[in-house]
Amino acid sequence: MKKLLLNSLIVLIFLATASCSEDKAKFVEPVVPQGEVTREFLSHIRVGKEGNFQYWNHDSPALKELKAFVAMVTDPDSDGFVPPQDRIATFDVDGTLLCETAPHYFNWMLFLHRYLHDSSFTPSEEDRMWAAEVEEYVLATRKHKDEWGARQQQLQALGFRGMTDTQFSDFVNDFINNEKVIGLTNLKWGTAFYWPMIEAVSYLVANDFVVFLCSGVDRDVCRIITDGVFDISKYQMIASDINYVFENQSEWTEMIDSESYKFNPEEQVLRGDFMQLNTAVNKIVKMRRELGQKPILSWGNSGGDYPMFNYTNRDNKYPHISFCLLCDDTERELGNPEKAAKCKAECQRNGWIPVSMRDEWWTIYGPEVKRN
Numbered sequence: 001m002k003k004l005l006l007n008s009l010i011v012l013i014f015l016a017t018a019s020c021s022e023d024k025a026k027f028v029e030p031v032v033p034q035g036e037v038t039r040e041f042l043s044h045i046r047v048g049k050e051g052n053f054q055y056w057n058h059d060s061p062a063l064k065e066l067k068a069f070v071a072m073v074t075d076p077d078s079d080g081f082v083p084p085q086d087r088i089a090t091f092d093v094d095g096t097l098l099c100e101t102a103p104h105y106f107n108w109m110l111f112l113h114r115y116l117h118d119s120s121f122t123p124s125e126e127d128r129m130w131a132a133e134v135e136e137y138v139l140a141t142r143k144h145k146d147e148w149g150a151r152q153q154q155l156q157a158l159g160f161r162g163m164t165d166t167q168f169s170d171f172v173n174d175f176i177n178n179e180k181v182i183g184l185t186n187l188k189w190g191t192a193f194y195w196p197m198i199e200a201v202s203y204l205v206a207n208d209f210v211v212f213l214c215s216g217v218d219r220d221v222c223r224i225i226t227d228g229v230f231d232i233s234k235y236q237m238i239a240s241d242i243n244y245v246f247e248n249q250s251e252w253t254e255m256i257d258s259e260s261y262k263f264n265p266e267e268q269v270l271r272g273d274f275m276q277l278n279t280a281v282n283k284i285v286k287m288r289r290e291l292g293q294k295p296i297l298s299w300g301n302s303g304g305d306y307p308m309f310n311y312t313n314r315d316n317k318y319p320h321i322s323f324c325l326l327c328d329d330t331e332r333e334l335g336n337p338e339k340a341a342k343c344k345a346e347c348q349r350n351g352w353i354p355v356s357m358r359d360e361w362w363t364i365y366g367p368e369v370k371r372n
Helices: 002-021 039-043 061-074 106-116 125-141 146-159 165-178 195-206 219-226 281-291 303-313 337-350
Strands: 088-091 210-218 237-246 269-276 297-300 321-326 353-356
Touching: 061 195, 061 321, 061 353, 088 195, 106 125, 106 146, 106 165, 106 210, 106 219, 125 146, 146 269, 165 219, 195 210, 210 219, 210 281, 219 237, 237 281, 281 303, 297 303, 303 321, 303 337, 321 337, 337 353
Parallel strands: 088 210, 088 297, 210 237, 297 321, 321 353
Antiparallel strands: 237 269
């Protein structure tokens, strides 16, 4: 408890002095492209080390917290200084960086597209009919039944099983570059990223944070859809996994005798069956395995990210902070005020920083994107 209070006191001190550095970090006039927003435009949303934000409101409490925290951990003379190699940040993807329920999670929409709208793929009639039932329900409710989760995970992997990395990448890129987000105008999946969050990630990267994405999305999907939008390497992805198999294997599992299997140099590595979902407490397991240490900053948007917040903030030897994005904008986004209120209450109960999309962001996807 004493350590937690000390950490809070240090952050408050930096918040009190943050205004002294405002002359260095000016808010600049928001840049909005003419015509359709492209991924290339998103790739140029960067704020730099000083934090020249465009797409946050100037009086955003969360942005002030972020800047104060970064100032503290990057100041060598601060009691809260953190060496660059330990400045690890973890971000959820769906609903934190990317449009989430439009009308449903990206993974689910990709699955439905494959099973119902892709002429190059022929699923079994039973699986196709089930996918049709899921699509009808999702379009009407923007959610899925809990008992459907395991089957969707298995079928999604099955739908892409046997694809090479190139084939899968081509399919996902075709989807994100052509499929429109349902419920919002002038927006495709490939550009459905929150502009203020691209700024937040770029700010941390510019200040020598190592940012990892910690998502329930398929790891390969996560790599493809974020490629170029963020300054994050492909290995900085903690996500759901499938098995990979070799072209000459007789089974679609990884259960082979690895010592005796002879890999042909011309042999392809293919996508196999579903292996593990990365949500809720599974995020802690994978973070522990892949990072080897705790992040000092985590950012999410729902109950599936609360374990990540708790892991970040408990028994951390460094100053730490967690942000929770509230889906409270019902005009520029497909907000859910009831969920947002619950998340805000959890933030107040646990000391996490709530971030209001409605009140703290100048824009979400650009002025041309509206709810329809």
